[in-house]
Each structure stands twice: as structure tokens, then as C-alpha cells.
Amino acid sequence: MASALRNKLVVGGVAGLVAAVGGYTYFYPYARDVALVNKQQGETDAFTVKKIEEAYKILQDHPECHSLLKKHLTKSVVDQLKYKKTQLGATLYDVIRSGVHNLDAGVGVYAPDYESYKVFAALFDPIIEEYHGFGPNDKQPPVDLGEGRTGEFPPLDPAGKYIKSTRIRCGRTLKGYPFNPLLTSDDYLIMQQKVKSALESVQDKDLKGTYYPLQGMSKETQNKLIADHFLFKEGDRHLQHANACNYWPQGRGIFHNNDKTFLIWVNEEDHMRLISMQEGSDVGTILDRLNRGIKSVETKVPFARDDRLGWLTFCPTNLGSTVRASVHIKLPKVSARKDFKEICEKLNLQVRGIHGEHSESEGGVYDISNKARLGLSEFQAVKQMYDGVKELIQLEESAK
Numbered sequence: 001m002a003s004a005l006r007n008k009l010v011v012g013g014v015a016g017l018v019a020a021v022g023g024y025t026y027f028y029p030y031a032r033d034v035a036l037v038n039k040q041q042g043e044t045d046a047f048t049v050k051k052i053e054e055a056y057k058i059l060q061d062h063p064e065c066h067s068l069l070k071k072h073l074t075k076s077v078v079d080q081l082k083y084k085k086t087q088l089g090a091t092l093y094d095v096i097r098s099g100v101h102n103l104d105a106g107v108g109v110y111a112p113d114y115e116s117y118k119v120f121a122a123l124f125d126p127i128i129e130e131y132h133g134f135g136p137n138d139k140q141p142p143v144d145l146g147e148g149r150t151g152e153f154p155p156l157d158p159a160g161k162y163i164k165s166t167r168i169r170c171g172r173t174l175k176g177y178p179f180n181p182l183l184t185s186d187d188y189l190i191m192q193q194k195v196k197s198a199l200e201s202v203q204d205k206d207l208k209g210t211y212y213p214l215q216g217m218s219k220e221t222q223n224k225l226i227a228d229h230f231l232f233k234e235g236d237r238h239l240q241h242a243n244a245c246n247y248w249p250q251g252r253g254i255f256h257n258n259d260k261t262f263l264i265w266v267n268e269e270d271h272m273r274l275i276s277m278q279e280g281s282d283v284g285t286i287l288d289r290l291n292r293g294i295k296s297v298e299t300k301v302p303f304a305r306d307d308r309l310g311w312l313t314f315c316p317t318n319l320g321s322t323v324r325a326s327v328h329i330k331l332p333k334v335s336a337r338k339d340f341k342e343i344c345e346k347l348n349l350q351v352r353g354i355h356g357e358h359s360e361s362e363g364g365v366y367d368i369s370n371k372a373r374l375g376l377s378e379f380q381a382v383k384q385m386y387d388g389v390k391e392l393i394q395l396e397e398s399a400k
């Protein structure tokens with residue numbers, strides 16, 4: 001028996017919302033996937049426990065695997081965590097499966113839901129500590145987007161000798177939803193609708209734009225957007241093996257303004273990635289645009305934040321400020337040095353290739369960004385990139 005109360009409903013004792021999406025009406029329980037949760041409660045089944053034990057062996061036996069997962073998934077951590085489950089049913093195997101199928105991964109773990117960071121803390125905490133330098137008793141500082149202080153970041157390379165373009169992105173999770181592996185097909189449609197409606201109400205002239213769902217987008221358009229560095233790639237094996245690409249391309253898409261200087265990715269790795277980018281090196285202007293973009297969206301869709309971990313993200317490398325500020329830069333002399341990567345590491349910088357993570361440099365152009373995102377504010381994360389890149393440019397100029 002179902003009793004309707006405006007758009008709220010109770011079906012078989014379960015309270016939920018009725019949502020109309022794409023011409024269909026869905027019943028959406030407040031307690032997520034109740035039937036599924038009931039089925040999944042209790043200890044991890046013997047088959048999964050065996051898979052976890054086998055995974056441990058695969059990682060340890062592989063001489064070329066150097067991931068943080070391998071390092072921190074010790075026998076005692078396996079024994080401590082192998083029977084554990086979150087309320088939504090995520091097991092240790094769900095956390096590690098990407099790194100077990102991708103032995104070349106640098107990190108190798110993802111959190112299927114928010115609770116995983118707590119239930120599987122014996123694995124996540126040491127990985128987080130090694131990646132961000134953020135200990136178990138540390139706490140993410142309060143939000144500081146650097147509003148009113150973006151003038152502290154004048155163009156890094158005013159003459160345009162080294163930097164081609166600059167990009168700052170952050171990630172956000174919609175409150176009340178788990179991460180990709182636990183999202184249902186309906187979740188994707190509902191979340192997409194929520195974000196799309198929020199974006200339609202953006203009034204700021206230079207932020208205003210259009211949402212383009214991936215479903216129905218021609219391959220040609222998609223590939224052009226990827227080649228031009230605006231859209232996420234498809235078929236990332238790290239995400240695929242994390243079970244993060246279910247129902248693809250449903251619920252995935254991109255919003256952008258006319259100039260493609262303010263963009264939002266929907267339901268790729270994170271529920272949302274907000275991006276501000278443009279040619280040149282005017283970090284202050286780019287940060288100011290991103291900040292206005294964040295403000296205009298967060299009033300419409302509430303985001304999930306944890307007191308200790310800051311803004312929540314699917315991958316532990318993105319927690320906290322979630323900010324990756326990067327430049328596409330050509331430094332012929334410095335990048336030819338054998339110790340180029342070490343120099344960058346010392347400056348807390350991460351080096352990537354021209355087509356993003358896990359890609360190679362082309363024509364001497366590198367993607368250089370801040371490495372840490374947790375334990376420092378948004379402003380400090382941008383400053384980490386800014387100061388580090390400034391130093392690299394000075395090194396380039398002083399090199400013989």
C-alpha cells in the first residue's frame with residue numbers, strides 16, 4: 001500500500017521521494033537501497049574473504065608493483081579488515097580491487113562510500129599519511145578559497161615564455177550519495193538532473209553555460225573536447241576496475257560556459273569536478289572564476305564534507321581541499337636534468353604528461369601541479385603550485 005504526501009511517499013513502510021526523470025517516475029527511498037542494505041548486512045562472505053587473501057598474495061608476489069596499496073596492505077591489516085563491511089555493503093575487496101587489477105598504480109585504492117574511510121581506516125590512514133603528509137590526528141583546516149586575495153597570484157609568466165595554460169580544479173560530492181561503485185542507475189539520472197537544474201540557475205555572465213550529457217554526444221564532439229583538454233577521457237582502467245564506470249555514459253556529462261573557461265564534469269570520478277582554465281598564466285583570475293563558480297553551485301546542491309577529511313572524494317589523493325592547480329609548461333633546460341622529478345618532488349609538485357594523469361609529455365610540455373590536497377586550504381594548495389612553479393622558472397632562467 002502506498003500513501004502519497006505531496007511528492008513524499010511511503011511504500012511498504014519505507015519513506016521516500018517520488019522523482020520524475022526523463023519521462024519516468026521513480027520511487028527513491030530515503031534510506032538508500034533498503035533491500036540491498038538488508039541483503040548485504042553481516043560479515044563479508046567466505047568467497048570475498050578468499051579473494052582478499054589472494055589479492056594480498058598477488059600484490060606481494062609482484063616485483064614491479066610499487067603502489068601505496070601494496071606497501072600498506074600488510075598481513076595484519078588484511079586480517080584486521082577482511083571481514084568488515086560498511087552499511088552499504090562495501091568490503092575491503094571493493095576498496096583494493098582497482099590496485100589489484102592495475103599493478104602499475106601509484107596508489108591503488110578508492111572508497112566506495114564515505115563510511116569506508118572510517119571502517120577501513122587501518123589501510124586508508126597510512127596511505128593518506130604517506131601521500132599528503134596528513135597524520136591520523138590531523139584535521140583539514142577550514143575552507144579558505146582565497147576570496148579577495150586572488151591578487152596575490154599575478155601572472156606567473158607574463159611574457160608567455162614558458163606557460164601555455166593554467167587550470168585549477170576541485171572535486172565535490174553530493175550530500176547523501178555514495179561514490180560511483182554504489183550508485184544505482186536511477187541515482188545517476190537523479191544526480192544529473194539535480195546538477196543540471198542547479199547549473200541552469202547560474203546567472204553570473206561569464207559562468208553561464210550549457211550542460212551537455214555524454215549520452216547522445218557524438219564521438220567526434222567527445223574526442224575533440226578530450227583532445228582540447230576540456231573533457232575527461234573514457235575507459236580509465238583504474239576507474240573501471242574500481243567499478244566506477246557502471247551504466248556509463250548514463251548520468252555523465254559536462255557543463256561549460258561559452259569560452260570554455262568554466263567547466264563542470266558530472267559523475268566521472270567524482271560526482272562533480274569544477275574547473276576553471278584558460279591560456280596563459282593568470283592564476284589569480286582563474287582562481288577568482290573558480291571561486292565564483294563554487295559559490296554559485298553550492299547554494300543549490302549541498303556538498304558532503306567531513307570534519308577531519310574536508311571535502312569528500314572517491315580517491316584519497318583528492319580529499320581535503322580537493323584542489324589541483326596546474327600549468328602546462330615547457331622548461332627545456334630544467335626538464336632535461338636527470339633530477340627533474342626529484343626537484344619537483346622537493347617543491348611538493350607533481351609532474352604529469354600533456355594528456356593528464358598516466359600520460360606522457362609531448363613536445364617538452366609538462367603538466368605541473370601541487371601534489372598535496374589534504375591538510376592545506378584551497379588557497380594554500382594553489383600557493384603550493386604557484387611558489388613551486390615560480391621557482392622552476394627561476395631555475396630555468398639561471399641555467400646555462
Ligand SMILES: Nc1ncnc2c1ncn2[C@@H]1O[C@H](COP(=O)(O)OP(=O)(O)OP(=O)(O)O)[C@@H](O)[C@H]1O
Nearest residue numbers: 165166167169229324326327328354355356357367
Ligand atoms: N594547465 C592545464 N592546461 C590545459 N589543460 C590542462 C591543464 N592541466 C590539466 N589539463 C587537462 O585536463 C585534463 C584532465 O587531466 P587529469 O585527468 O590529469 O587531471 P584532473 O582533471 O585534475 O583529474 P585527476 O587528478 O582525477 O586525473 C587533461 O586533458 C589535461 O591535459
Ligand SMILES: NC(=[NH2+])NCCC[C@H](N)C(=O)O
Nearest residue numbers: 105106107108109238315317
Ligand atoms: N585520479 C586520481 N584519483 N588519481 C590518483 C590515483 C589514480 C590511480 N588509482 C593510481 O593509483 O595510480
